[in-house]
Structure formats: C-alpha cells, structure tokens
Amino acid sequence: MRLIRGFGWTMIWAGGLIFAFLAYQLWGTGLITAKAQREAAQDLDQIFEESVAELEAAGLPVAPEPEAPAFAEPVLYPEPVPSSSSPFARIQIPAANVDHIVFEGVERDDLKKGPGHMPWTPLPGQPGNAVISGHRTTYEAPFYDLDLLEAGDPITVQTATGSHRYTVREILIVEPSDVWVTEDREGAWLTLTTCHPKASARQRLVVVAELVDGPNHAFVYGPSDDVEAG
Amino acid sequence: MVKRLYNALPGPTGVRIALVVVLVVVALIALAFLFERAGDFIDNGGVIR
Numbered sequence: 001m002r003l004i005r006g007f008g009w010t011m012i013w014a015g016g017l018i019f020a021f022l023a024y025q026l027w028g029t030g031l032i033t034a035k036a037q038r039e040a041a042q043d044l045d046q047i048f049e050e051s052v053a054e055l056e057a058a059g060l061p062v063a064p065e066p067e068a069p070a071f072a073e074p075v076l077y078p079e080p081v082p083s084s085s086s087p088f089a090r091i092q093i094p095a096a097n098v099d100h101i102v103f104e105g106v107e108r109d110d111l112k113k114g115p116g117h118m119p120w121t122p123l124p125g126q127p128g129n130a131v132i133s134g135h136r137t138t139y140e141a142p143f144y145d146l147d148l149l150e151a152g153d154p155i156t157v158q159t160a161t162g163s164h165r166y167t168v169r170e171i172l173i174v175e176p177s178d179v180w181v182t183e184d185r186e187g188a189w190l191t192l193t194t195c196h197p198k199a200s201a202r203q204r205l206v207v208v209a210e211l212v213d214g215p216n217h218a219f220v221y222g223p224s225d226d227v228e229a230g
Numbered sequence: 231m232v233k234r235l236y237n238a239l240p241g242p243t244g245v246r247i248a249l250v251v252v253l254v255v256v257a258l259i260a261l262a263f264l265f266e267r268a269g270d271f272i273d274n275g276g277v278i279r
Contacts, residue, residue, distance in 0.1 A: 009231065024265050025272055108266075111275035118277070137273040174278070182278055194276035201274040 025138050029112070033140035036113035040087035040101040047087060051080045051160030063162040063215035074218035077161045079123040085110050088159065089117070089124055091132065095153040096145040102157070106133050115142050115192075121182060124157040125164035125211070127220050129185040136195040136205070143194035146205055147171075155190060155209050164214035166190045172206040181206050188220045 055062050055078065063077040082088035082104040089102040100114045102124075110116040115134035122128035134143040155166040166189075173196055174181055181191055181204075188211035196205035211217055239246040 020261075021265050021268065024262075025269050029269070106275065106277045106279075108275070111277075116275070116277075131278075133275055133277045135273050135275050138269055139273075139275075141273075143276065176278060179278055193278050195273045196276075199272050201271060201276075204276055204278055206278075 029138040030140045032112050033114060033135075033142075036103075037101055037140070040103070040113065041090075044087060044090060044101060047082075048160040051082075051088075054080045055160075074223055076127070076219045077125075077215040079126055079159055079161050081123070082117075084119070085113075087113075090158045091115060091124075092156045092158075093146075093149070093153070096143070096149050098142060098145070100134070100140075100142045102132060111135060112139055114140070118182060121184075121191075123159065124190055125159055125161050125188070125214055125216055127188050127216065129183065129189045129191055131182045131191045131193065133193045137199045143192065143205075144198070146192060146194050146207055147196075149207055155192075155207075157190065162215040164190075164216070165212055166209035167212045168207055168209045170206075170208040172208070174204050174206055176201070176204055178204070181208070187211070188216060 052062055060078050061075050085103060085105050085107075087101045087103050090100070091102050092099050102115045102117055103110050103113045104117055104119060106116040106118050111133065115132050117123065118131040118133065121131040124130040124132070135141055136143050136146070149168050149171060151168050151170065153168045155168065157164045157166070172181065181193070190209045190211070192207040192209070194205050195201045196203040211220060236246060236250065239249050241249070
C-alpha cells in the first residue's frame with residue numbers, strides 16, 4: 001500500500017514537472033520574447049537615425065530616399081556594425097507570418113529576444129551571405145512557419161541603410177553542423193536557419209534568398225541586371 | 231510530504247520559514263536552469279555552427 005502511494009505521488013510530481021516544463025517552453029518563453037520585441041520596436045527608428053548619423057559623421061555614403069535620382073555610378077552603402085545583442089533590423093516575410101525585430105548575435109540570450117544575426121557574416125543588404133537564425137517552437141517561435149515558403153516568395157529586411165528585398169531561391173534541410181550554408185557567396189544573399197522538424201533540434205531548415213532590390217542591389221549586380229528573372 | 235519535510239527542518243519557526251524561502255528560491259532557480267537546458271532538445275534557436 002505504502003509502495004503504491006509512493007508511486008502515485010511520484011507520478012503526480014513527474015506530471016506536474018512535465019506540465020510546468022511544457023507551459024514554460026510553449027508559453028512562458030514567448031512572454032520574454034514579446035517584451036524584448038515590444039521594447040526593440042519602440043527603439044528601432046531611433047537606432048536607424050543614430051546609425052545614419054554615424055555614417056554621415058564617418059563621411060560614408062548614406063542611402064538616398066527611393067524617389068531620389070540614382071547615382072550614375074552604383075555606390076556601396078555600408079551599414080554600421082550593430083553592438084552585440086542590440087536590435088538593428090526588421091524582417092518581414094508575409095508568406096511565413098514573420099514580422100520581427102532582428103538582434104545582433106546568435107547566443108542563447110540573443111535568440112531569446114528574437115531572430116539573431118550571425119555576427120561573423122555580412123549584415124543584411126550587404127554583399128555576401130547574411131545569416132539570421134531564429135527559434136521555431138519556443139520564444140514566440142518567429143520562424144515557426146518558415147517551411148511554408150516557396151521559391152519566389154519575398155523577404156524584406158529593413159535596416160538603417162534602407163529596405164532590402166530578397167526573393168527565396170532555395171529551401172534545404174541540413175544537419176546542425178552543415179556550416180557550409182553560412183559560408184560567403186558571390187552576390188548578396190540572406191540565409192535563414194531554424195530548427196527542423198518542429199519541436200526538435202535534430203536538423204535545420206534553411207531558406208536561401210537573393211537580394212533583388214534595395215540600396216546596394218545596383219552595386220552588387222550592376223545597374224542593368226534583372227536578378228529577379230534569374 | 232511537504233509537512234513532513236517542514237517538520238524535519240532544524241530550529242525555531244522563524245528559522246524554518248527562512249529556510250523554506252531559501253530552499254524554494256534555490257529550487258526555482260535550479261528548475262529554470264534545468265528547463266532552459268532541456269528546452270534545447272525542443273528548439274535551440276536553429277544556429278548552424
């Protein structure tokens with residue numbers, strides 16, 4: 001009788017712990033991210049303004065307004081390197097229900113706040129391969145629906161330099177150690193990585209997108225190249 | 231069981247209550263740490279490295 005009662009209590013405690021764990025992962029973590037995203041969204045415009053002021057102070061070119069006449073010679077508009085763990089961009093993917101502020105860094109604490117940019121890769125909108133990682137199941141699951149994307153779907157990343165529009169080219173499933181997907185590329189690319197399948201960190205879902213419009217598009221691909229058609 | 235554990239604590243009531251508070255805080259911190267590490271099996275942020 002005593003044994004059965006002990007077993008019963010163990011099961012009740014184990015059940016309570018599992019319930020608490022799932023509640024924390026699926027709901028509690030989302031509260032942490034929602035708070036960080038809310039605060040970052042309020043600060044983003046000011047961060048953009050400060051970045052532009054930083055560029056001007058350094059004598060670097062600042063991207064013109066979209067309606068301004070284009071330069072005869074394409075210019076590379078640089079992006080100030082954001083400080084670690086700070087918000088610096090906004091990513092919008094309508095087909096995957098993504099609209100999140102992006103933070104600098106992919107450490108545990110960075111990804112709690114939202115999608116994070118790998119600091120050792122170029123910034124979005126710059127030549128090369130910019131990599132952004134994000135949670136799929138916990139912490140508000142910013143990349144939950146990334147598997148809904150198809151080739152041709154648009155991705156927009158807004159930074160201090162302007163709005164950079166990408167088009168999805170490829171969707172891959174790889175192993176967590178397949179670092180080749182983060183390696184640099186010719187042109188201007190955006191690589192998104194998240195866990196796969198949902199609720200498991202066993203593999204990675206990777207979305208590869210190419211820059212098709214934005215301040216640096218002409219510099220990277222030349223003024224007359226129609227990348228979208230390619 | 232909780233009552234039995236409380237009774238097993240040493241000292242007068244004040245000390246016992248203080249000990250309970252400390253133990254609960256330590257347990258919650260340990261649980262949060264454990265939950266966070268265990269959460270990596272569900273979703274670790276999708277970083278490739």
